[in-house]
Amino acid sequence: MSSAVTRFDYRQLLQWADESLQQAGASGEIARHVAFYLLEGDLLGYSTHGLIRLLNNCQWLQQGKSLGKGQPTVVSERAAVAHWDANHLPGPYVVPQAIEAATAMAKQAGTGTIVIRRSQHIAALAAYLSLATEQGMVVSLMCSTPGQRAVAPFGSKQAIFSPNPFALGVPSSGQPLLLDISFSMTAAGKVRQAKANDVALPYQALITEQGEWTDDPASFFAEPPSAIAPLGGQKLGYKGYGLTLFSEILTMALSQYGRRQGGNDGDANSVWVQVIDPSAFGPQKAFLQQVDDMLEDCRQATPIDANEPVRIPGQRALQRKAQQLKQGVAYSAATMKVLQRCEELVGVTLPTALSDGA
Amino acid sequence: MSSAVTRFDYRQLLQWADESLQQAGASGEIARHVAFYLLEGDLLGYSTHGLIRLLNNCQWLQQGKSLGKGQPTVVSERAAVAHWDANHLPGPYVVPQAIEAATAMAKQAGTGTIVIRRSQHIAALAAYLSLATEQGMVVSLMCSTPGQRAVAPFGSKQAIFSPNPFALGVPSSGQPLLLDISFSMTAAGKVRQAKANDVALPYQALITEQGEWTDDPASFFAEPPSAIAPLGGQKLGYKGYGLTLFSEILTMALSQYGRRQGGNDGDANSVWVQVIDPSAFGPQKAFLQQVDDMLEDCRQATPIDANEPVRIPGQRALQRKAQQLKQGVAYSAATMKVLQRCEELVGVTLPTALSDGA
Structure with a gap:
């Protein structure tokens, strides 16, 4: 294409x-x-x-x-945490503010955590990570969607959860580690994309009403629709199910804004932002050395396919960015x-x- | 058996x-x-x-x-974090202390985080979760093993990481949610157990020196040994790889004690303990209601197999505990x-x- x-x-x-x-x-x-x-x-x-x-x-x-x-309003706060109501302000306006505020807290307290209710759709979590890593901070982001049910718990064929992403940014001496994954086998956007391009998913990530596993994106738009399986699939889906609960609890339960409150909120998100200041635990330089060593071990690990060396999370994304800025x-x-x-x-x-x- | x-x-x-x-x-x-x-x-x-x-x-x-x-010694601390050196005290002695100290921090600051270097083997993370949930706290635990290389990064057949567990404890109005999973397709202990019982693993969780996927636990003890694949396997293993890096960074890099420092430390662990006080974000009762609602949605979700209703993480473990205390x-x-x-x-x-x- x-x-x-x-x-x-x-x-x-x-x-x-x-x-x-x-x-x-x-x-x-x-x-x-x-x-x-x-x-x-x-x-x-x-x-x-x-x-x-x-x-x-x-x-x-x-x-x-x-x-x-x-502006978002503050629902409650303590020295290292805050709870904001974004009042449906756009996520890309609220999340950078939250990372900035959490970074300020982390510099004082070691970590800073902000949960946000009613943020309008926050789009790609990966886009925000460098705000923290450029300041030498570790950042984790999660969000869930009270108005969306697309992912089944392990052992079920009924969609209960949203396809919740988890993102992590970590500074190193070189490029940062930028991870952005979902805790489900695929994301709703990828199913939409496969349907639009009229191609099958690359694996059986969906469970039909009949309890059958399928790679057919059309099933997701059928009535009744198929459900996305949690990460781990048929054998290990209890892990993705647990991680999905982790994300729903730290976003919706902590911000006290779940599906019973935001069921009609469309794509609006409940959000978790946590910034960690590595220098609270020891010299920043020693932390960076640890990360460098770890990433170097990954790069040096013998690949299964000699033509496909192991990549660091974010490596290809940063290459794409540089290329697209140019071309x-x-x-x-x-x-x-x-x-x-x-x-x-x-x-x-x-x-x-x-x-x-x- | x-x-x-x-x-x-x-x-x-x-x-x-x-x-x-x-x-x-x-x-x-x-x-x-x-x-x-x-x-x-x-x-x-x-x-x-x-x-x-x-x-x-x-x-x-x-x-x-x-x-x-x-006693563990304090390497550094701020209002919401501390870094301890456990001096190879047993994990089961140090971790409960860390949960207690992190809980005290969380009551003040909203969260409390302790990273620990040189804890002797901490065994089952799940065993510690109720220390926090019984006080109404959310707790997450992770550990890694600087002396162990058993898990390959995605795309590699060479073991770089330890099989790192992640545990989460969440209070509800009823029984707590108790999650304890590894970010790899299996844990080394389960491979040892399968070998001891002379049975195959329930899925292909291992990659041989030849780059082939296998369920044969004996391959893990061959020379050269097979490597455990990250959660997600052949198609989605970049997710488990990213989560493994997440755990190694929050345990080993933050505690500044990785494989170059603790490569000969056997089973000793680098540890992450984070306690979150839900009442810092809003009324505790409303938080518990959110968790109750979420878990009820899971219990009510239509199962694939009508005889196997969806379970809450920890449900079976708590049943086993009650039964074994009795029988x-x-x-x-x-x-x-x-x-x-x-x-x-x-x-x-x-x-x-x-x-x-x-």
Whole structure:
């Protein structure tokens, strides 16, 4: 499908997204954040959580489902934690603030933790990690979606949970480790993408109403729909089930905003942000050396396929980012259709595609 | 194999383990803790990390690889974190202290985090969780083993990591959620157990030197040995690889005690303990209601097999504990051999098996 790729200059695209969001009702500050972090998702290769979500963000702003101005309010706090209500402000505006506040706490207390209720969709967690790693901090992020049921508990065929992502950022002497995974066998966005591209999933990640395992993305949109299996699948799915509960408890239960409160909140998220200051435990330099040693052991580990050396989480994402900043940000034909719908919705013209777009 | 099960009265067994540890050189206080938490592992069904490890604990005490008296020292601390050096004191003595100290921090700051270097083997993480949940706290535990390389990074056939467990304890209005899983496809103890029982693993969790996937536990003891694959296996192993790095960074890198420092430390662990006080984020009662709702959704989810309703993590473990406290603690013939070797080593006679032992 690379023949169908359209490329845009990063700066022009950022400008377009920013203007589109302002046109839809966002303040300049909020538009700047949402445009930047959605596009950061694309740069890093998280194409299901990049500008493809700009249309939704503009719609939510127009419909009042996302706030175009305002600030999160503090529900409660202690020295190393806070609970914020984002009042449906866009996630890409709230999460960077939370990382900043958690970093300040971590510098004082060793860790800083913020849970957030009612954040509008926060998109790609990976996009936020470098905010912390650039300050020498370790950061973990999780979110869940009170309005979504797509993942079954282990042993069930009924969707109960959202497909919850977990992200980790760790500084090293070189590039940071950037991890962003879901605790389910796949994410809803990947099933949507497979359906749009009319291809099977790369493995049987879905369980049908009949209790059968399938790789058919269409089953997820059937009535009744199939459910996504937790990480670990048929034999080890109790692990992904446990990790999903971990994420739902630290996001929804701690922020006291679960499916009984936010069942009609669409894509809005409950969020966990934790920043750890390694220098609270010992010299920062010694911590970085530990990480360097660990990552070096991984790089040196004998690969199964001699042509595929072991990669560090985030390594390919950072390569993609550097490449796309240079050659332009690439979009598939399916994503282009969504960008064009956004163009029509808010009336801001897309920049001209780069001529060497193929 | 249930025909080969031998049962002992819990109190008598506890007394035996306690006396054995004292005989091997532990103070009364340390012996009491190690006996209690090893046996707690058996009660909950973690038979690879129960009294089967008493022999090792006694050997380590006799050889000076585990300290029979003393206290962990504080390397550094801030309001919500501390770094302890356990000086090779037994894990079951140090971890409860860490949970207690982290709980006190959490009551003040919202969370409390303690990382520990040079804890002697901490056995079953699940055994410690109720210390926090009984006080209404959420607790997560992780540990890694600087002296062990058994798990390969994703895409590799070479063992780099230890098989690192992750445990989570969450209070509810009823029984707590108690999760204890490894981030690899299996744990080394389970491979040892399969080898001892001469059975295949229930799935292909191992990668041979030739890069082939196998369920043969003997391959793990061959030269060169096979490596355990990270959770997620052939397709999704990048998730288990990332989670393994998460655990190694929060245990070994934060405590600045990794494989280059502790490569010859045998089974000693680097440990992460984090306690979260839910009442820092809102009313405790509302938190418990959130957890209750979530667990109820799981129990009510339609099972794939109508005879196998969805279980809450820890549910079966707590049933096993109640049953074994009543009917006696059960040991396989293979474990009995190890208990008898311990009896010979320290000269404390095992209690009489219960007559209804079959």
